[in-house]
Amino acid sequence: MTNKVELIGHYGDDTIIAQSAWTSTSRDITEEKRSRIGSLLEMLASEGHHTPFEKSMLHFLVTVDQATHIHLLKHRIGVSINGESARYKELKEDKYYLPEDWGGLIVESQLYDDGGWDGPRNKMIDWKERLDNFSEEANKLYHECLAELSPVLGRKRAKESARFFKTFNSQITMDISFNWRSFAHFLHLRNSEHAQVEVRELAQQMLQQVKQIEGNPFELTIKAFKL
Numbered sequence: 001m002t003n004k005v006e007l008i009g010h011y012g013d014d015t016i017i018a019q020s021a022w023t024s025t026s027r028d029i030t031e032e033k034r035s036r037i038g039s040l041l042e043m044l045a046s047e048g049h050h051t052p053f054e055k056s057m058l059h060f061l062v063t064v065d066q067a068t069h070i071h072l073l074k075h076r077i078g079v080s081i082n083g084e085s086a087r088y089k090e091l092k093e094d095k096y097y098l099p100e101d102w103g104g105l106i107v108e109s110q111l112y113d114d115g116g117w118d119g120p121r122n123k124m125i126d127w128k129e130r131l132d133n134f135s136e137e138a139n140k141l142y143h144e145c146l147a148e149l150s151p152v153l154g155r156k157r158a159k160e161s162a163r164f165f166k167t168f169n170s171q172i173t174m175d176i177s178f179n180w181r182s183f184a185h186f187l188h189l190r191n192s193e194h195a196q197v198e199v200r201e202l203a204q205q206m207l208q209q210v211k212q213i214e215g216n217p218f219e220l221t222i223k224a225f226k227l
Contacts (some may be wrong), residue, residue, distance in 0.1 A: 002097050003171070003202055004063040007209040013217035014058025017041060017180065020052035041224035053221065055079060061204060063173045064198070065097035071190065071199040072174065078182030083174035086163035090146060094139040095171035099196070100127040102128035129168065141165045180218070184225040193227075195209075 017038045018028045021044060044052060067220070072081060083189075084091065106124050142165035149158040178186060191194065191203040207227060210218060 001096070001101065002066060003068060003097060003198060005061050005202055005205045005209065006061045007058065007206070007213070007217045008061050008093050009059035009177075010057060010210075010213060010217070012037075012180070014041060014220040017044075017052045017221060019063070020055040021049070034181070038220045038223065041220050045224040045226075047219075050184075053184065054182075054222070056180045056218070057177055058180070058183055058206075058210060059175075060209075061173065061175055062202065063095060064202060065171050066168045067196065067204055068198045069172060069174065071196065072176060075178075075182065075186050080177045080200040081174055082176075084172040086166060086172075087160040090143070090159060091163075091166070091170075091172075094136075095173075096167065097136040097169045097171050097198070098128055098132055098135075099197075100148040102131070135169060138165050138167045178197055180221060185226065187225075187227055 015029065015034070018033075018040050019029065021040060022033070044050065053054055058197055062072075069083070099100070105128065106126050108124055145165055146162035149162060152158075153161070187203055187207060190199045191207065192200065207222075210226050213224065
């Protein structure tokens with residue numbers, strides 16, 4: 001019911017990034033140079049010299065709604081994405097997202113008409129509950145349609161067309177990796193007050209999990225990009 005993120009792998013660290021930048025002179029790390037890694041990374045980030053940050057990677061597994069899926073697909077340079085496909089398999093888990101900020105909201109609707117003699121009247125509506133019920137019904141129709149069209153159209157066409165019953169809040173699992181340059185760009189755009197709530201929360205969870213990597217290998221990189 002909620003979107004999820006898991007950091008499943010990473011490569012590199014602050015030192016790897018610094019060594020990449022120092023390749024033009026000497027990659028040897030002395031204690032004196034090690035003490036300057038933080039200031040070097042800050043200079044690289046602020047001056048737009050971002051190529052060295054491409055030498056470190058972050059790898060996530062996420063489960064997200066379709067709107068967030070589309071936001072993620074907008075990021076292509078330095079980003080690799082693979083995801084579940086309802087064209088190639090039947091989505092049997094029926095995962096779907098319900099907006100968390102809809103919880104507990106009961107709204108007075110003036111559009112309700114039960115067919116009575118007095119016509120439309122006000123009714124208190126729980127829209128989260130209605131979306132939940134609607135999603136359950138859509139998933140039921142998806143499976144029924146797939147089962148009944150398979151003998152007629154063939155399994156391949158039935159799968160790719162029955163998915164039209166899937167609602168926009170349907171969730172899929174995606175495998176996504178960023179180099180650090182692209183991840184910083186993603187965070188600046190998506191961990192923003194202007195971003196949709198769902199993708200902003202996903203970006204925040206990603207960053208938090210990176211900060212919690214044992215040993216904090218990207219501490220200075222995070223500070224350099226003011227994340």
